[in-house]
Amino acid sequence: xAERSHLLGLDVGGTKIAAVVxxxxxxxxxxxxxxxxxxxxxxxxxxxxxxxxxxxxxTVSIAxxxxxxxxxxxxxxxxxxxxxxxxxxxxxxxxxxxxxxLLADALPGVGLAIDNDANAAALAEWRxxxxxxxxxxxxxxxxxxxxxxxxxxxxxxxxLRNAGGEVxxxxxxxxxxxxxxxxxxxxxxxxxxxxxxxxxxxxxEAGEGDAFRAVLRDAGVxxxxxxxxxxxxxxxxxxxxxxxxxxETAFYMGWGIANAVSILAxxxxxxxxxxxxxGDMFMEPLRRHVVDMAMPGVGEATRVEPAGLGDLVGxxxxxxxxxxxxxx
Amino acid sequence: xAERSHLLGLDVGGTKIAAVVxxxxxxxxxxxxxxxxxxxxxxxxxxxxxxxxxxxxxTVSIAxxxxxxxxxxxxxxxxxxxxxxxxxxxxxxxxxxxxxxLLADALPGVGLAIDNDANAAALAEWRxxxxxxxxxxxxxxxxxxxxxxxxxxxxxxxxLRNAGGEVxxxxxxxxxxxxxxxxxxxxxxxxxxxxxxxxxxxxxEAGEGDAFRAVLRDAGVxxxxxxxxxxxxxxxxxxxxxxxxxxETAFYMGWGIANAVSILAxxxxxxxxxxxxxGDMFMEPLRRHVVDMAMPGVGEATRVEPAGLGDLVGxxxxxxxxxxxxxx
Numbered sequence: 001x002a003e004r005s006h007l008l009g010l011d012v013g014g015t016k017i018a019a020v021v022x023x024x025x026x027x028x029x030x031x032x033x034x035x036x037x038x039x040x041x042x043x044x045x046x047x048x049x050x051x052x053x054x055x056x057x058x059t060v061s062i063a064x065x066x067x068x069x070x071x072x073x074x075x076x077x078x079x080x081x082x083x084x085x086x087x088x089x090x091x092x093x094x095x096x097x098x099x100x101x102l103l104a105d106a107l108p109g110v111g112l113a114i115d116n117d118a119n120a121a122a123l124a125e126w127r128x129x130x131x132x133x134x135x136x137x138x139x140x141x142x143x144x145x146x147x148x149x150x151x152x153x154x155x156x157x158x159x160l161r162n163a164g165g166e167v168x169x170x171x172x173x174x175x176x177x178x179x180x181x182x183x184x185x186x187x188x189x190x191x192x193x194x195x196x197x198x199x200x201x202x203x204x205e206a207g208e209g210d211a212f213r214a215v216l217r218d219a220g221v222x223x224x225x226x227x228x229x230x231x232x233x234x235x236x237x238x239x240x241x242x243x244x245x246x247x248e249t250a251f252y253m254g255w256g257i258a259n260a261v262s263i264l265a266x267x268x269x270x271x272x273x274x275x276x277x278x279g280d281m282f283m284e285p286l287r288r289h290v291v292d293m294a295m296p297g298v299g300e301a302t303r304v305e306p307a308g309l310g311d312l313v314g315x316x317x318x319x320x321x322x323x324x325x326x327x328x
Numbered sequence: 329x330a331e332r333s334h335l336l337g338l339d340v341g342g343t344k345i346a347a348v349v350x351x352x353x354x355x356x357x358x359x360x361x362x363x364x365x366x367x368x369x370x371x372x373x374x375x376x377x378x379x380x381x382x383x384x385x386x387t388v389s390i391a392x393x394x395x396x397x398x399x400x401x402x403x404x405x406x407x408x409x410x411x412x413x414x415x416x417x418x419x420x421x422x423x424x425x426x427x428x429x430l431l432a433d434a435l436p437g438v439g440l441a442i443d444n445d446a447n448a449a450a451l452a453e454w455r456x457x458x459x460x461x462x463x464x465x466x467x468x469x470x471x472x473x474x475x476x477x478x479x480x481x482x483x484x485x486x487x488l489r490n491a492g493g494e495v496x497x498x499x500x501x502x503x504x505x506x507x508x509x510x511x512x513x514x515x516x517x518x519x520x521x522x523x524x525x526x527x528x529x530x531x532x533e534a535g536e537g538d539a540f541r542a543v544l545r546d547a548g549v550x551x552x553x554x555x556x557x558x559x560x561x562x563x564x565x566x567x568x569x570x571x572x573x574x575x576e577t578a579f580y581m582g583w584g585i586a587n588a589v590s591i592l593a594x595x596x597x598x599x600x601x602x603x604x605x606x607g608d609m610f611m612e613p614l615r616r617h618v619v620d621m622a623m624p625g626v627g628e629a630t631r632v633e634p635a636g637l638g639d640l641v642g643x644x645x646x647x648x649x650x651x652x653x654x655x656x
Contacts, residue, residue, distance in 0.1 A: 136487050148591075152487075157480060159464050159593025160629055169623040170587035181624050259498035263476075263591055265487025295497040296509050301488055 004068040009318025019052035030059040069111030071321025073120035113325040120317035122149025129308030134267040142274040187256035196228040209241035254289025261294040272307040332396040337646025347380035358387040397439030399649025401448035441653040448645035450477025457636030462595040470602035515584035524556040537569035582617025589622040600635035
């Protein structure tokens with residue numbers, strides 16, 4: 001039998017599942033996607049996963065059992081010590097599901113690693129993206145929420161209950177904006193995608209941003225449907241309200257990052273989603289705020305970079321976990 | 329020759345040096361102290377260190393060369409990768425001194441570990457004090473500054489340039505009180521010993537705290553000489569101004585700790601100095617603020633405890649480094 005070298009990956013989200021196969025170096029050779037069959041419950045979804053693995057493995061003429069390892073990037077809270085999914089308010093069926101045991105039973109002899117998507121993406125950016133070679137890296141998304149993962153000396157820093165890296169829930173303003181977590185004034189309540197839109201809507205409702213409002217009217221966007229992407233686009237087009245709003249967002253994000261930098265002293269902070277889309281217009285003021293607010297000497301030494309993997313981060317996240325379990 | 333088992337330690341501060349000897353389990357057997365001979369410069373101080381090690385080792389009838397390891401807790405910034413002392417504004421002679429090489433040359437064959445005092449104290453609380461057995465621990469002092477050290481899975485988390493753990497320089501109020509680091513609004517500018525005193529003085533000068541002012545007058549303490557310890561004492565005696573001031577300090581400290589807890593998800597946060605002196609009156613509100621502001625689920629699971637080693641922390645800090653180099 002040939003030496004096992006292929007890596008399999010599953011990127012499991014609330015609406016879709018992707019299965020990928022990569023060679024031993026992590027280069028992705030094939031990918032398939034299907035909607036997450038939420039109605040089937042955990043057992044049905046695990047059956048769908050193994051079916052998808054068989055299909056994607058067949059594209060390189062192997063069976064899943066011939067792969068060296070499988071990595072699973074799971075879009076929800078996962079306890080890597082017990083190997084079970086944690087209680088999730090909006091997915092009650094999944095609480096306590098022994099995902100590790102179910103997949104290990106399905107694929108005996110194949111290395112297996114499962115982690116939440118933020119940790120997996122952090123590992124991917126460290127192994128394949130903007131954090132390559134860094135001794136200490138902090139990865140932050142700026143999407144629906146502000147998720148985070150910490151890679152230190154080549155390993156994920158997990159903390160108690162795999163809960164580390166929640167920079168999005170550090171508090172900037174104790175009596176500030178309500179956050180989805182139930183607290184007030186978290187970074188996420190100012191700089192996540194929906195929070196960026198909400199802050200802009202509040203300003204417009206208070207009478208600011210006439211020119212931006214005209215842009216939205218021309219584009220047929222109703223104010224309640226405003227999204228961070230549209231603000232980024234208007235800022236790129238030179239609309240002052242949008243530019244100022246993005247600058248204010250860079251202040252909040254820079255403040256939150258600065259505090260994380262003082263605590264973690266990372267070599268590099270890698271930012272995904274909104275930061276990647278907005279580019280230098282956002283990153284340059286943000287870097288200045290990090291230097292102005294992080295521990296002197298550390299802020300200047302820490303690089304703050306947009307993510308390197310873009311839309312492929314989920315695929316690489318799963319493959320990075322698979323590579324990690326092999327220690328390669 | 330008997331197997332080497334004794335551990336030696338040096339606790340090097342700006343005004344005094346302590347040398348200790350411990351048995352292999354870390355129990356301290358003897359200790360000597362001398363003033364730091366600052367005028368002699370680094371070479372003279374290193375000579376003093378080796379002389380002190382000979383003296384303290386003699387109390388257990390060994391020579392320093394017979395010890396298994398030496399740990400040095402250094403009261404200043406130290407670069408463990410290069411083994412040199414960093415530039416220190418107030419001790420210009422020490423910048424670039426190759427402390428590791430100097431001591432390794434003096435004690436060939438003896439294991440050697442050197443680190444800054446905050447990291448060493450963190451390791452001591454993890455090995456011998458309130459953090460024993462924790463997978464992830466954050467240690468914070470509340471003395472002249474707010475120093476910090478992180479122990480993760482039995483090892484110090486250092487970060488870039490050994491600069492991690494600077495929770496004291498996370499920014500709570502961007503346009504707030506001036507901090508010694510040159511920035512504004514750092515936690516240290518609200519909750520270090522001198523900051524606790526400064527905030528009280530500002531309130532008293534604004535006309536608050538008549539009863540407390542009377543207490544100070546009776547004790548012969550001039551307002552500019554007020555120290556955090558005197559506020560803690562008055563709070564213990566039930567003086568309302570001092571109690572309220574300590575409660576406000578617990579809010580700032582709890583806020584800063586909550587943010588660190590969201591990022592690090594430590595099993596336990598160990599607090600030294602002011603927190604230890606103030607006891608439950610300070611720790612209980614502080615714990616509530618941590619739960620109110622840290623990532624939900626994590627704040628509740630993190631213990632926040634006063635330090636366990638008290639005034640002996642410096643001695644154990646040095647010995648913990650020595651034990652660490654042996655991997656014992």
